[in-house]
Amino acid sequence: MEQFVKTCDQCQRAGKPNDKKKAPLKLVPVIQEVFTKLNIDACGPLPITSKGNRYLITAICMSSKFPEAIPVSDISSVSVTDALLNILSRMGFSREIRCDQGTSFTSALTTEFFERFGIFVRHSSVHHPQSNPVERFHRTLKRLLRVLCLDAGSEWDKHLPSILLALRTVSHESTGYTPSELVYGKNLRTQRR
Numbered sequence: 001m002e003q004f005v006k007t008c009d010q011c012q013r014a015g016k017p018n019d020k021k022k023a024p025l026k027l028v029p030v031i032q033e034v035f036t037k038l039n040i041d042a043c044g045p046l047p048i049t050s051k052g053n054r055y056l057i058t059a060i061c062m063s064s065k066f067p068e069a070i071p072v073s074d075i076s077s078v079s080v081t082d083a084l085l086n087i088l089s090r091m092g093f094s095r096e097i098r099c100d101q102g103t104s105f106t107s108a109l110t111t112e113f114f115e116r117f118g119i120f121v122r123h124s125s126v127h128h129p130q131s132n133p134v135e136r137f138h139r140t141l142k143r144l145l146r147v148l149c150l151d152a153g154s155e156w157d158k159h160l161p162s163i164l165l166a167l168r169t170v171s172h173e174s175t176g177y178t179p180s181e182l183v184y185g186k187n188l189r190t191q192r193r
Contacts, residue, residue: 032063033063034061034063034064034066034182034183035061035063035064035066035091035092035094035183036063036094036095036096037061037062037063037094037095037096037097037098038059038060038061038062038091038094038096038097038098039059039060039062039097039099039133039134040057040058040059040084040087040097040098040099040105040134041057041058041099041100041134041135041138042055042056042057042058042075042080042102042104043055043056043057043058043069043138043141043142044056044075046142046145046154046156047149047154047156048154049071049154049155049156049157049158050155051071051157052073053071053072053073053156053157054072054073054074055071055072055073055074055075055079056069056070056071056072056141056160057069057070057072057075057079057080057083057084057087058070058134058137058138058141059084059087059091059134060133060134060137061091061179061183062098062133063182064175064179064182064183065172065174065175065179066168066179066180066182066183067137067141067164067167067168067179068087068090068091068164069141069160069164070083070086070087071157071160075104076104077103077104077107077108077109077110078109079104080104080105080110081109081110081113084113085113088117093117093118094119095118095119095120096119096120096121096122097114097119097120097121097122098121098122098123098124099121099122099123099124100123100124101123101124105121105123106123137167140167141163141167144159144163144166144167145159145160145163148162148163165188165190166190167179168180168188169187169188169190
């Protein structure tokens with residue numbers, strides 16, 4: 001019966017129209033300065049490497065789409081703040097960070113870290129973690145790690161620098177530029193010439 005209704009022209013015309021109201025899209029203001037707003041997250045668990053790494057602490061600049069990832073053994077508050085300090089020491093301290101509501105990002109230590117460096121934290125919705133664009137970065141990162149680690153087994157952390165270089169030198173559809181062009185004013189050299 002269900003199949004008949006789906007294929008019946010009259011049934012489709014007489015049925016309830018699919019005109020659900022959609023929420024209006026909001027314009028996101030253009031960010032003038034790179035690294036002022038970051039999306040951060042933890043990625044994993046991944047296969048344990050010989051160095052003991054099992055997770056990645058990831059960050060992506062909201063304006064340039066410049067990616068960063070630091071391998072860590074766990075996602076304790078200490079590991080997360082150490083990784084963030086590693087990332088922010090190269091990028092500078094952001095004004096705003098968006099992250100999920102995982103305990104790694106809401107603990108007293110992490111909260112104190114953000115407060116000490118004057119970073120405003122915006123937590124993404126528990127019911128809609130996809131609202132943090134770093135989730136798409138994770139899918140791409142995991143796919144590339146799988147491809148490169150077919151021969152290397154679980155030593156994914158050895159391939160991380162190459163993957164980050166590739167992601168930093170590929171044009172991003174939302175900006176029309178590579179992340180390295182927006183950060184450094186030029187594209188990074190990726191091959192011998």
